[in-house]
Amino acid sequence: MSQTSVNAPTGPQAEYQAFLDEGRFMLQLSPSTGRHVFYPRVLVPGSGETDLQWVPASGLGTLYAITVNRSRAGSYNIALVDLDEGPRMMSRIVDRETAPIGCRLQAHIAELDGVKAVVFRQIDQVQP
Amino acid sequence: MSGSLRGQTAIIGIGQAGVGIATGYSALELLGQATISALKDAGVQLSEIDGLFAASSSHAFPTLSVAEYLGIRPTFFDGTNVGGSSFQMHLLQASLALQAGLCNVALICYGSNQSSAGKRLVSMSEAQWHETPYQPRHPISAYALAASRHMHQYGTTREMLAEVAVSARHWANLNPQACARGPLSIDQVMSARMLSDPLSTADCCLVTDGGGACIMVRAERAGDSSKNPVYFLGAAGAQWHRSIVAMPDLTVTAASESGPRAMKMAGITHADIDLVMLYDAFTINTLLFLEDLGFCPKGEGGRFVQNGRIAPGGELAVNTNGGGLSCMHPGMYGMFLIIEAVQQIRGDAGERQLPKVDIALLHGNGGTLSSQVTAILGSAVTL
Numbered sequence: 349m350s351q352t353s354v355n356a357p358t359g360p361q362a363e364y365q366a367f368l369d370e371g372r373f374m375l376q377l378s379p380s381t382g383r384h385v386f387y388p389r390v391l392v393p394g395s396g397e398t399d400l401q402w403v404p405a406s407g408l409g410t411l412y413a414i415t416v417n418r419s420r421a422g423s424y425n426i427a428l429v430d431l432d433e434g435p436r437m438m439s440r441i442v443d444r445e446t447a448p449i450g451c452r453l454q455a456h457i458a459e460l461d462g463v464k465a466v467v468f469r470q471i472d473q474v475q476p
Numbered sequence: 477m478s479g480s481l482r483g484q485t486a487i488i489g490i491g492q493a494g495v496g497i498a499t500g501y502s503a504l505e506l507l508g509q510a511t512i513s514a515l516k517d518a519g520v521q522l523s524e525i526d527g528l529f530a531a532s533s534s535h536a537f538p539t540l541s542v543a544e545y546l547g548i549r550p551t552f553f554d555g556t557n558v559g560g561s562s563f564q565m566h567l568l569q570a571s572l573a574l575q576a577g578l579c580n581v582a583l584i585c586y587g588s589n590q591s592s593a594g595k596r597l598v599s600m601s602e603a604q605w606h607e608t609p610y611q612p613r614h615p616i617s618a619y620a621l622a623a624s625r626h627m628h629q630y631g632t633t634r635e636m637l638a639e640v641a642v643s644a645r646h647w648a649n650l651n652p653q654a655c656a657r658g659p660l661s662i663d664q665v666m667s668a669r670m671l672s673d674p675l676s677t678a679d680c681c682l683v684t685d686g687g688g689a690c691i692m693v694r695a696e697r698a699g700d701s702s703k704n705p706v707y708f709l710g711a712a713g714a715q716w717h718r719s720i721v722a723m724p725d726l727t728v729t730a731a732s733e734s735g736p737r738a739m740k741m742a743g744i745t746h747a748d749i750d751l752v753m754l755y756d757a758f759t760i761n762t763l764l765f766l767e768d769l770g771f772c773p774k775g776e777g778g779r780f781v782q783n784g785r786i787a788p789g790g791e792l793a794v795n796t797n798g799g800g801l802s803c804m805h806p807g808m809y810g811m812f813l814i815i816e817a818v819q820q821i822r823g824d825a826g827e828r829q830l831p832k833v834d835i836a837l838l839h840g841n842g843g844t845l846s847s848q849v850t851a852i853l854g855s856a857v858t859l
Contacts (some may be wrong), residue, residue, distance in 0.1 A: 387604075387606040407507070413625040413726055416672070417672050428720070428726070438606065449628040
C-alpha cells in the first residue's frame with residue numbers, strides 16, 4: 349500500500365495511486381489544450397504543456413481490445429479501455445470472463461493483489 | 477543525404493552457434509562461438525574488430541561484457557537495445573560508423589542460452605507500473621490484444637493466423653537447422669492449448685538457445701573477401717510507444733513508417749524484393765508487418781496469407797528459414813533475420829534456396845510491437 353498523502357509533494361504517479369487509495373479515480377487535465385492525460389505524467393506528451401490538474405474521471409469507457417490469459421491456475425482477462433475523456437488504459441472486466449469489443453463500461457475501484465486499481469464492469473451491449 | 481549510405485558497406489561473414497538446445501553453455505560462450513564462425517567466414521582476425529554492436533537479454537552493459545569476453549578494445553561501440561529489432565538498428569549504426577571512418581571492421585553479435593537455462597523467454601524488460609496491477613503476461617498479452625482488435629476491425633480469423641504458423645512450418649521442413657519440423661495443419665494450430673485469446677501455443681514463437689554474429693566492412697574492402705559480399709542498401713527505425721496501452725492504433729505498427737523510409741534509402745519498390753524476413757514472434761506479427769510494409773492493404777493480411785501465398789512455392793517468399801515460429805527464437809531473434817537473408821542472397825540456403833535473391837527486406841520488431849526497424853540488403857548486382 350502506498351504511504352503517500354495527496355498533500356505531500358510527490359510526482360503524478362504517486363498522486364494517482366494516493367487518490368485510488370482514497371477511493372477516487374482521478375485523471376489529469378490540461379486546461380490550455382483541453383486534453384486529458386493518462387497514464388499520469390509531468391507534461392502533456394507530444395506538446396509539453398505543464399498545466400496539468402487533477403479532475404474526477406467520468407468512469408465511462410468503451411472496450412477497445414481484450415484477451416483472456418489462461419493457465420492451469422485459472423483465467424482472467426486483460427482489457428484496453430478507451431475512456432470517454434480520450435486516453436486509453438489497461439484494466440480488467442471483473443464481472444465476466446470476457447466482453448465484446450465496443451461495449452460500454454463503468455469504472456470501479458477494486459483491490460488487486462493488495463493494490464487499489466481501476467477495473468470495469470460492462471453496462472450495456474455492443475453499440476449498433 | 478541518407479542516400480549516401482546505400483551500398484557503402486557490406487556483410488562479409490556470418491556465424492551461428494548452439495541453435496536449438498545448447499545445454500551447459502552460457503550466453504557469452506554461444507556469442508563467442510558464433511563470432512569465431514563469422515570471423516572464419518569473413519577471413520578476418522579477431523584483433524581486427526574495432527567496431528562492436530551488441531544487444532542482450534541477459535547483460536545490462538552488452539558492449540562491455542562482449543568486448544571483455546572477446547578481448548577486444550573497440551574504437552566505436554553501440555549497445556542500442558530496442559528488443560529483437562536491435563540488430564536491424566545495428567546494421568544502420570555500423571554502416572554510419574564505418575562510413576564515418578570511426579571503425580573499420582564491425583561485429584554485430586548476440587547470444588542466449590534462455591532455453592537450456594530456464595526453458596522460458598528471458599527478458600530484462602521492466603514491468604510498466606500502470607499495467608502491473610492487471611498482471612498482463614509479458615509479452616503475449618500485448619500481442620493477443622492486438623490480434624483481438626485486428627479480428628474485430630477486419631474480420632481476421634484464427635484460421636488466417638494459423639495459416640502463418642503452417643506456412644512457417646513448411647519452410648522449416650526445408651531447413652535442417654530448424655528446431656520445429658514435421659507436419660503441422662491448420663487444425664492442429666487451432667486446437668493447440670490456448671494461452672492468451674486468440675493466441676494458442678502454436679501461434680507463439682519457439683524458445684531456443686542460440687548465438688549469431690556478422691562482420692561488416694566498407695564496400696571497397698568487401699570486394700577483397702572470398703565470399704560474395706551482401707551490401708547494405710538502407711535501413712530505418714520508428715518507435716511510437718513502449719507499453720501496448722500507448723500504441724495509438726493496435727492494428728497499425730510503426731513499420732508503416734520504418735518500411736517506406738528504409739525502402740526510400742535503398743531506392744527500391746516492392747517489385748524489387750525477392751525475400752521478406754519478418755520478425756514473427758507471434759502469428760499476428762506477420763499479418764501486421766505484411767500490411768504495414770505495403771505488401772497488402774491494411775486489414776487484408778489474413779486473407780493475403782491464405783492458400784499458401786507465403787509458404788514454399790507461394791507468390792511471396794516470407795521467412796524462408798521457418799521464422800521464429802518454427803526455426804529458432806533465442807529471445808532476440810533479429811540477428812537471425814540477417815543470417816538467413818545473407819545465406820539466401822549468397823545462394824547458400826540449400827533445399828530452401830530461392831531461385832533468385834538479389835534484394836531482401838528484413839523487418840525487426842521489439843518490445844510489444846513497439847520498436848520497428850526495417851533494413852534492406854542486396855547482392856552486388858543491386859549496386
